[in-house]
Amino acid sequence: NSNVIWVIHALTGDSNAQEWWNGLIGEDKFFDPSNHFIICANLLGSCYGSTHPFSENPKTSRPYYYDFPQMTTRDLAQGLERLRIHLQIETIHTLIGGSLGGQVGLEWAYTLGKKLNNAIILASTSKTKPWVIGFNETQRMAIESDCTWGENNQDAGRKGLETARAIAMLTYRHPLDLETKQVDSENKLDDFRAASYLRYQGQKLAKRFNALSYWTLSKTMDSHDLGRNRGGCEEALSQIEANVLAIGVNSDLLFLPEESQFISGSVRKGTYKEITSTAGHDAFLIEFEQLSYILKSFYLQQKH
Template identity: 40%
Template sequence: MSAVMAVVTAEPCVHTLHVPGTFHCERGGVLHDVVLTYSTYGQMSPSGDNVVWILHPLTCNAQPMDWWPEFVGPGKAINADEHFIVCVNSLGSCYGSTGPDSINPATDSPYHTDFPLITLKDVVALHEQVRAHLRIEAIHLGIGGSYGGQQLMEWMCRAPDLFAYACVIGAGARQSPWAVALNETQRMAMESDSTFGSGNEGAGQRGLAAARSLAVMSYRSQRVYNTTQAEANDEVCDGYRASSYQRHIGNKFTRRFSACAYWTLTKAMDSHNVGRGRGSIRNALAAVRTRVLFVALQDDLLFPVDEVRGTADMTPGAQFAVIDSDYGHDSILTHARDISLRIVRFIADSVSREEALA
């Protein structure tokens, strides 16, 4: 690993970190010379007290201004004038970090389905490599939604004093059987495509399109579908708007994501359980010293409100809020401004309480 800290500027910059040697995955697999792609935005303060670490949702890249423009950027709640912003592309993804489409040094060809099974513990262990490289001793605020929220939960349990504040959005302490079942059904769709994992151009795309189409149904609510995909009259008996929409979103996804990477990341997501190796979920959360805001999303089918509230109840001193929206789990992106306002208020209120007690 280079001992020189990456250069940071007032504009978003994308960096690559090479982690030499052998990385041992939790489930026994081995990776060599891992590559991590990450972005930075802003400048770290002399005291290092302005670091904001953003952990991306399942299929996003390491540039949050691309997918959270209402949250991150000039004039937004998280901005380069005030913060040093870091976001790392997850291990196993296809946006620059080592994943199934990377070259396997043992075969000199892409891993594809030979890529080892990874867990969120592995993903977070490599975030720690980036943190060490950037010489970050403490993180002022961690923010993660969905898969990113799961990473943040794991990281807080691994390093209970690392984050001063954290906001976990649409995620809990473990992946529920319901969410595992949804992901397994998506993987079954991918595996039913005979080209999946073959390495040929376009391999697995039909299965990936079907999987993504299914996934989006768990990200949205019935109310949104019934409103946005309703037919204009009662005479329609085929060629439904909802049908064409499902095909559109599935096919569109195949133009930006890899089938093997999607399979890998859904397996990593299913591994999420902060209680593993720590005695129990309650024991793991009891150790957290971060001031945490849990944000649940109304009509979230994937991580229901009660599930997120239950995790908040087990986390010492945690606050809990619900975003009122018809968009369910997708509110992480569609209601980014509302979430950002909650975070700003949460931190301001926390500071006020601390000053009153001082």
């Protein structure tokens, strides 16, 4: 029986799942490396190791920069599939991913068929909605408005990326979350905590990521449609053979809980569970206790 747990990271994540999901993965955690063979590979287009916009274009022997091809979540899943074959892994016990990682996970689950036992899709969707595309477009507009965008260097669009991340953070959180954590006590006219928080978040990402990878992966998210050329999402979801656990977040303003419910309701063997949190979309990276409880009951259900 396979003990492979394959983790798929989100938009600006990396392959160090034990760092960004430390409440779920690690020694004595729900997914313990002493019991599970845990894999997390960097997605294509991301700047942490796999082929991305600064990689060498074989046609020109220079970095791709703005000529980097547009990729879909299907392409990203295909990249992971090639890695699985290369690693000679026959079956995967569990595929788990949130947000963009969940989208790629659904695409891969569709093609894996009987080679996959369980797919856990968190705060994600079978097709990207206009609402999400709209937010992603405003972020790309912010990057475009940076006067360095278009230059062939790794810092191009960096200030624009800071703004893009600040916009994104508002979609990852919920108004109540900012209300509790970023509220100002005295009668202020400027220098509000919420403002400095968003600036800080923008700067933090710009130090570790780049605008071109961000651009590429946000476009990838927009392209996501499990039902493309497969008779629509419902039809495509009904073809997935694995047990599917779709987890929504009650306060998610980006990928609404109904979208996770749609996934669980359309697959052959689907379960829906909900995380209750004021954190919004990012709750899938934060609410470890709830997540561990949900996962535990899901796996117990498989045994009966």
